[in-house]
Amino acid sequence: MLQATHHSLAAFPLDRWWVAGFSWELKDKPLARTLLSRAVVLYRTPDGVVAALEDRCCHKELPLSCGVIEARGLRCGYHGLLFNTEGKCIEVPGQERIPDRARVPSYPLRERDQILWIWIGSNPDSQPDTEPPSYPVHNDPRYKFGGDSFHYDAPYQLIHDNLLDLSHLGYVHAKTIGGNPSLHMNAVVKVEGSGDHVRVVRLMPNSSPPPTYSAAWPFGTPGIDRWQEIDFKVSHVEIWTGAMDVGSGDLSDPKREGFHMRGFHGVTPETATSAHYFWTIATNPHPDKQDVTQLVVNQTAQTFEEDKVLIENQWQNQCRFPVRAQIDIHVDAGPNRARRVIERLVSGAVPK
Ligand code: FES
Numbered sequence: 113m114l115q116a117t118h119h120s121l122a123a124f125p126l127d128r129w130w131v132a133g134f135s136w137e138l139k140d141k142p143l144a145r146t147l148l149s150r151a152v153v154l155y156r157t158p159d160g161v162v163a164a165l166e167d168r169c170c171h172k173e174l175p176l177s178c179g180v181i182e183a184r185g186l187r188c189g190y191h192g193l194l195f196n197t198e199g200k201c202i203e204v205p206g207q208e209r210i211p212d213r214a215r216v217p218s219y220p221l222r223e224r225d226q227i228l229w230i231w232i233g234s235n236p237d238s239q240p241d242t243e244p245p246s247y248p249v250h251n252d253p254r255y256k257f258g259g260d261s262f263h264y265d266a267p268y269q270l271i272h273d274n275l276l277d278l279s280h281l282g283y284v285h286a287k288t289i290g291g292n293p294s295l296h297m298n299a300v301v302k303v304e305g306s307g308d309h310v311r312v313v314r315l316m317p318n319s320s321p322p323p324t325y326s327a328a329w330p331f332g333t334p335g336i337d338r339w340q341e342i343d344f345k346v347s348h349v350e351i352w353t354g355a356m357d358v359g360s361g362d363l364s365d366p367k368r369e370g371f372h373m374r375g376f377h378g379v380t381p382e383t384a385t386s387a388h389y390f391w392t393i394a395t396n397p398h399p400d401k402q403d404v405t406q407l408v409v410n411q412t413a414q415t416f417e418e419d420k421v422l423i424e425n426q427w428q429n430q431c432r433f434p435v436r437a438q439i440d441i442h443v444d445a446g447p448n449r450a451r452r453v454i455e456r457l458v459s460g461a462v463p464k
């Protein structure tokens with residue numbers, strides 16, 4: 113496996129909710145997924161209950177994800193031991209007695225707003241002290257959304273860096289949500305936050321609409337007032353971008369109209385050097401363009417494929433030049449702040 117020595121690796125805060133996937137990924141088959149370096153099997157019972165177990169049968173260690181879902185739990189695909197949603201073995205075929213130690217570790221798994229949240233914990237006593245985050249956009253009748261799960265051969269913080277620095281749009285995403293590179297690099301940017309939260313706001317008044325915007329929304333002026341609001345919340349990043357006709361509203365009004373793209377970005381480490389990227393994009397279809405959601409979702413998928421190629425290339429190169437330092441420029445303020453939050457959480461320090 114590729115290793116780089118100059119970047120801090122394997123640093124993830126475990127005692128919190130992380131995104132494990134989306135509701136629609138759990139149907140009638142178990143799903144194997146490594147999350148925060150733990151091999152986990154996710155499944156949904158026929159009654160609709162979701163569960164997460166260690167993906168290892170305690171008999172002869174076949175992955176439980178090779179088994180089948182039944183009404184009472186997950187049955188191992190080798191000798192048929194049946195495990196309930198808490199990981200307790202409730203049947204040994206051909207044998208009355210169930211050994212006390214016949215159980216596998218389970219992890220709290222919750223489903224909220226179509227997002228699956230898992231609590232891995234740094235030790236067996238670490239249990240959730242809160243409900244998982246809500247994401248009301250998925251239930252908001254103004255919006256329609258679609259999304260996907262991507263796998264990255266790169267550490268998760270490189271994805272944070274990318275999402276917190278949207279200056280890259282002009283150079284990387286010219287075909288979809290980009291626009292004039294120099295306008296992006298010169299956008300008015302504000303970086304703030306407190307506790308574990310980092311917020312980056314970028315405004316681009318009177319700029320030109322990029323291809324996705326023009327295709328999705330009939331703007332009434334040649335130029336558009338464009339915004340990007342990025343909220344980093346450690347387990348995920350919420351990004352509200354959009355635009356309206358020049359001068360038609362206040363860019364700081366939370367109820368502003370115009371074309372909206374609301375992104376959910378669940379970034380969960382798989383291992384120290386790989387990550388899962390669970391994303392959705394929601395838009396508010398214009399009355400004259402009700403069928404535009406699929407176009408926005410498809411173009412977003414294309415955009416995120418571009419990021420994936422870029423970030424995996426970046427990581428390969430960081431591994432090729434393992435002892436070189438990087439420089440900082442103005443666009444790094446948001447990403448650097450998020451990195452400091454993670455560093456603090458991993459070290460266990462209390463926020464000031
Ligand atoms: S390995 Fe699972 S039942 Fe034997």
Ligand SMILES: [Fe+2]
Nearest residue numbers: 274284415419
């Ligand atoms: Fe991007």
